[in-house]
Amino acid sequence: MVVRLVQVVCVGSFSQTLRRYTSLNHLAQAARAVLQNTAQINQMLSDLNRVDFTNVQEQASWVCQCGDSVVQRLEQDFKVTLQQQNSLEQWASWLDGVVTEALKPYEQNPSALPKAAKVFLLNWSFYR
Known part of the structure; x- marks a missing residue:
């Protein structure tokens, strides 16, 4: 049994x-x-350029407490990466870099890393 x-x-x-x-x-x-579809990438860029990220950041700031410069940098990096028509593997590498940079301050404090990772995921999901 x-x-x-x-x-x-x-x-x-x-x-x-x-x-x-x-x-x-x-x-x-x-x-x-x-x-791999240029038309869809161009449409995504067009749609992204119409988003008022300043307004989004203002609305999200009380939840995410993310610095404006971080959000602006990620917005610009995302658009540049999209314009370069990168492969899926290159996107994965970009995302890995974003996570690594966000959690870098916690590398020396392993006990704080899980909480920082949870906060990062919460903030990231708010913006996606």
């Missing part, structure tokens, strides 16, 4: 992991298709 229960738990975990990887693969394929 116990062996059967362990097997069921293992199969459930494997199934959940497989679903996550399949979902991530589908997302990556869709993102790659968009990033």
